[in-house]
Amino acid sequence: MNKEDRKGLRTWIEIDKGAIKHNYAVFRGLIAKNTKLLGVVKSNAYGHNLFEFAKELEKLGADFLGVDSAVEALALRREGVKAPILVLGFTLPEMFEELAKKDISVTVSNFETFKALKNIGQKINIHIKVDTGMSRHGFVDAEIKKVLAEIQSKPMVTVGGLFTHFAMAKNPAFPGYTKIQIEKFNKWRDAFTKAGLKPICHAGATAGSLLFDEAHFDMIRVGIGLYGIWPSKEAHAVYGGKIKLQTVLTWKTLIAEIKKFPKGTKVGYDCSETLSRNSVIAVCPVGYWHGLPRALSSIGNVLVNGNKCKIVGRVCMDIIMIDITEAGKVKVLDEVTIIGRDGKNKILADEISGLLDGSTYELLTRINPLIKRIYR
Numbered sequence: 001m002n003k004e005d006r007k008g009l010r011t012w013i014e015i016d017k018g019a020i021k022h023n024y025a026v027f028r029g030l031i032a033k034n035t036k037l038l039g040v041v042k043s044n045a046y047g048h049n050l051f052e053f054a055k056e057l058e059k060l061g062a063d064f065l066g067v068d069s070a071v072e073a074l075a076l077r078r079e080g081v082k083a084p085i086l087v088l089g090f091t092l093p094e095m096f097e098e099l100a101k102k103d104i105s106v107t108v109s110n111f112e113t114f115k116a117l118k119n120i121g122q123k124i125n126i127h128i129k130v131d132t133g134m135s136r137h138g139f140v141d142a143e144i145k146k147v148l149a150e151i152q153s154k155p156m157v158t159v160g161g162l163f164t165h166f167a168m169a170k171n172p173a174f175p176g177y178t179k180i181q182i183e184k185f186n187k188w189r190d191a192f193t194k195a196g197l198k199p200i201c202h203a204g205a206t207a208g209s210l211l212f213d214e215a216h217f218d219m220i221r222v223g224i225g226l227y228g229i230w231p232s233k234e235a236h237a238v239y240g241g242k243i244k245l246q247t248v249l250t251w252k253t254l255i256a257e258i259k260k261f262p263k264g265t266k267v268g269y270d271c272s273e274t275l276s277r278n279s280v281i282a283v284c285p286v287g288y289w290h291g292l293p294r295a296l297s298s299i300g301n302v303l304v305n306g307n308k309c310k311i312v313g314r315v316c317m318d319i320i321m322i323d324i325t326e327a328g329k330v331k332v333l334d335e336v337t338i339i340g341r342d343g344k345n346k347i348l349a350d351e352i353s354g355l356l357d358g359s360t361y362e363l364l365t366r367i368n369p370l371i372k373r374i375y376r
Contacts, residue, residue: 005374010285011253013367014340015048015375017056019228019246024060026243027222030209035216036200038064040223042072042088047291047364048227048249049373051079056375057226058083066221070095073104086127086161090137093117100124105160109137114150117157127161128199132184133177134167141184144191151197162192162199166215169208170232178208182215189217207231210239229349229360247348250340251367255304255332257283258324267321268313273298275312280325282309284336287318291367292338295356302336305329306343309336 006012027037039062040046045053054065054076065081067073068089076085086105093116099106100122108114109129117124128147131138139147151159164185168177182203189201204215206225228247230236258280261267265275282304288294292315300311302320304327312321324330335342339349353360 001374001376005376006252006372009372010256011251011290011338011371013048013371013373014250014252015052015373016246016248016250017375019248020053020056020226021060022246023226023228023248024057024062026245027206027209027220027225030243031216031220036063036202036219038062038066038086038202038219038221039226040066040088040205040221041076042066042068042223043365044369046224046227046361047367047369049369049375050075051081052373052375054081054083055079063219066223070099070104070106073099074102077102077104096120096124097122107137109139111143111146111150114154117154120156123156123158125158125160127163128159128188130162130164130185130188132164132181134165134181136165138164141187144188148191148195148197152195159192159197159199161202161219162188162197163202163221164188166203166205166208166212169204169211169215171234172211172238173234175212178212178215182212205231207235210235210243224361227364229364247340249349249364251338251371252340253284253286253302253336253338255282255324255330255334255336256285258330258332259283268297269316270314273313277325279312279323280330281312282322282324282330282336284320284322285318286338287316287320289317289368290371291363292320293352293356293358293363293366295358296352299355300352301347302338303340303342303345303347304334304336306345308345308347 039057041054044050064084066086066088070091073085073087091106105125107129108126129138166178200219201217202219204220206222208215209220224231228245263277267273294315297314301308307327309322309324312323350360353363
């Protein structure tokens with residue numbers, strides 16, 4: 001990357017537009033030509049920058065964009081995004097009119113929301129969410145007739161979609177629960193069809209799209225897969241030999257200072273680590289405020305000159321110390337890779353989350369949104 005692009009930055013994120021295009025093509029290739037694709041860009045596009053990632057998907061031809069909130073949806077409209085948008089999460093009733101005016105679809109998953117839509121003065125497009133086994137948002141089977149009655153009583157409401165969310169689709173070794181959810185969803189589809197409604201039906205997210213062809217319906221919702229991350233180790237084990245996903249995000253920082261310390265020196269807050277050898281320690285201006293988990297203290301690694309270098313002592317709010325003793329010739333302002341590839345070595349997001357027995361989704365979405373994302 002051109003150093004001018006990250007001029008003045010102590011830490012930054014590089015986003016590979018070619019990898020986005022590749023991953024998008026992979027999921028397009030899994031579905032029929034008449035099946036739509038919704039790209040999920042909620043939560044700052046899983047840490048990749050809401051606006052720029054959404055615009056990339058729009059250029060590639062995504063049929064829908066999925067966000068969590070009205071705030072995200074309206075922000076995309078202000079940025080000039082024209083693609084259809086679905087708010088997947090809870091929407092405050094006072095936001096309905098504005099969303100309707102901006103041609104943004106909202107999720108309806110309870111009767112309180114239907115009640116709030118009663119007096120809306122603007123045509124609004126809704127997607128009905130049904131709970132087939134997640135025990136989260138959504139109507140249950142016993143409420144089918146009541147839902148249809150609510151729809152018929154509200155002339156300003158257009159049912160653009162019907163959807164559900166799978167609870168166990170990430171593990172192909174246990175398909176039974178997902179198949180039960182599919183059966184329940186099909187009951188809703190049949191009831192809507194008999195009522196003369198023709199909503200876009202969607203159920204499969206990244207894992208469901210990969211592992212359950214019968215769950216493609218009219219549209220798939222792809223989130224983590226578009227960012228080049230597998231939804232689970234199990235899904236990767238089954239499908240990794242058939243398709244290749246490309247990692248989109250690289251996170252970097254710089255060497256700010258280099259110091260030499262003798263064996264026995266204590267490092268960091270609480271003197272949490274004692275050097276076991278004479279060491280060269282580098283200081284980097286990044287920490288848990290930026291989204292680097294404090295739990296990586298004394299166990300995490302970064303890359304310098306393609307070499308893995310251990311994080312030494314506590315991860316601080318804005319600083320980490322790393323052992324560069326065996327990293328070769330290193331100088332102040334040299335680049336350090338936190339997530340990504342450097343030479344023949346790599347540290348990927350799922351490797352870090354695995355080390356912490358955590359979630360890759362959580363790791364990525366917690367990267368500070370103020371850090372500049374450089375699309376290239």
